[in-house]
Amino acid sequence: MMNVLETVRISIRALKANKTRSALTMLGIVIGVMAVIIMFAVGNGANIEIAERFASLGTNILMVRPGTGRGPGSATRGTINTLVIGDAYAIAEHSSAVAYAAPVSYGNAQIVYGNANYPARVTGTTPDYFAVQDWELASGRVFTDQDVRGATKVCVVGQTILRELFGGQDPEGKVIRVKKVPMMIIGVLEELGESSRGDDQDNVIIVPVSTALRRIFSSPRPDSVAMISVKAVSENHLEIAQQQIENLLTVRHRIRPGEENDFTVRNLTQFIESAKSATNVMTMLLIAVAGVSLLVGGIGIMNIMLVSVTERTREIGIRMAIGAKRKDIQLQFLVEALILSMLGGITGIVLGIGGSWVISSGFGWTVLVSPDSIILSFGFSAFVGIFFGYYPAWKASLLSPIEALRHE
């Protein structure tokens, strides 16, 4: 029995003798492995991006919205007015797993200062909202619960407002008009950047919820809010907090057993999971396509190996005559197929890593080449080599030395 290292040397020599053909044979595997690596990298990157974007929103946040949360338009803001400011205070007070709860009411308004104006998003809420969102002020102060009770005309503005209306000058104490309501600026938010949807989060003015509802938007139901933002004590308390809020609001809203809730509590991890599972499905589909090209590459190897066996019949005959056993011949051709596929695999991995890098720097996508995908695709290409190399090798080993020697 010949030793394996020698077989590898013999195989490499045979492959070198036909460089172009060997390279073309490998190409199928190269492309397949490259595609698998890149697809995995892009898929992983998408998941990381999703996780990061949600993490920037805070992972221990719950959102309470009016409506059942099921069916089309079930949670449309403004049409269902079941959540009130008092609910937020009750949640903060009675739910032990809740750290902060803030009612939120949104609207858009034109902001006027002097002869400049700019459209911004108006968020009416309570001081707790800053704690829920982990927002810090760049300067000034946050309005107080006193301000909320009195519907004081004070506000905190975002960096975009600061830039657009004040040219970056300190706006503290200045009065802006929001839908003709004069509001005094008492603080400026730190820079928040874009949201996961690409909105400018800095184009915002934050006012006491009562001021927003009664004075700015003159809401016919000055108590009801679009949602309540809740921060649980910790990530581990999310489920308990969710349960406590549901129990509390069921009582407060006088929902009888069997009746559907008129509110929905959701946590962000559920959004993350659903977003991730969507990308995962996509990634798996793409990997399956890449896998098919690996398979085709394997068939290419088998094809070439079969041709090679026929071409080298005489060589096989000589080797057999001077003492090679069937196993030796089989091993040689199997190793050739394996070297082709593994070399193709390695090349594919290198090109895949390179391709991922090009994608990340060219398109600005987050990509991550995971060791798993490298091991998987390398293993798979080795498997393809063995699987598709076996038949030609077996055919070679069945040749009769006499026939093989007579072969021209």
Add this chain to the structure above:
Amino acid sequence: MDLVQVDSIRKTYCLGGVEVHALQGVSFSIAKGEFVSIMGASGSGKSTLLNIIGCLDNPSDGSYMLDGIDVSTLKIDRLADIRKHTIGFVFQGFNLLPRMSALENVELPMLYKGVKASRRKKRAMEALEKVGLEDRSFHQPHQLSGGQQQRVAIARSLANDAPLILADEPTGNLDSHTSEEVMKLFVNLNEQMGKTIIQVTHEPVMADFGKRIIRFMDGKLLSDELVQRA
């Protein structure tokens, strides 16, 4: 003891439904150290006989003892074992592997025997010296003349130190001058190293280099005589 002992060997092929009796009961024996030339027209069965003696094929009937072992019924892989230990082949078409140096070609049988690389190289070099090609060891077959290629093939047949060398028309592709050199090499191996040599040829001049000539016709032994040296 006789190295080769064939007894009532028959070989029947089935070619396209027609039975061909290539060998019809052949018996003879060859002792160690002999140099035998087997002669016969094409179709006389001499190639079939050489295949059987060379353990490349089994006889349909009869027995064949090689070096005291009955090899007539052995399986293919066992025959491969016997080949690499007992027999060195020299072919008409040289049958060297292309794209391999002379040295590597000579090493090849030892590779399948599992000889270590350093020892393999040393012995291959020695074998090349015996055929006078030590200065061509790194040349590939296509860089060598026909006679040189055949000498590399002979060196390869020596590599495993097999007692028996089988040569199938070893001079068939060579001119008469080179043929003579190759035959002298065989005579030398036979006389100096005590190799048993069996060659198949249809050239009487080449046959006469041997010590004994066995003639075949139609699958049967025609004559078996010692060469008369003048």
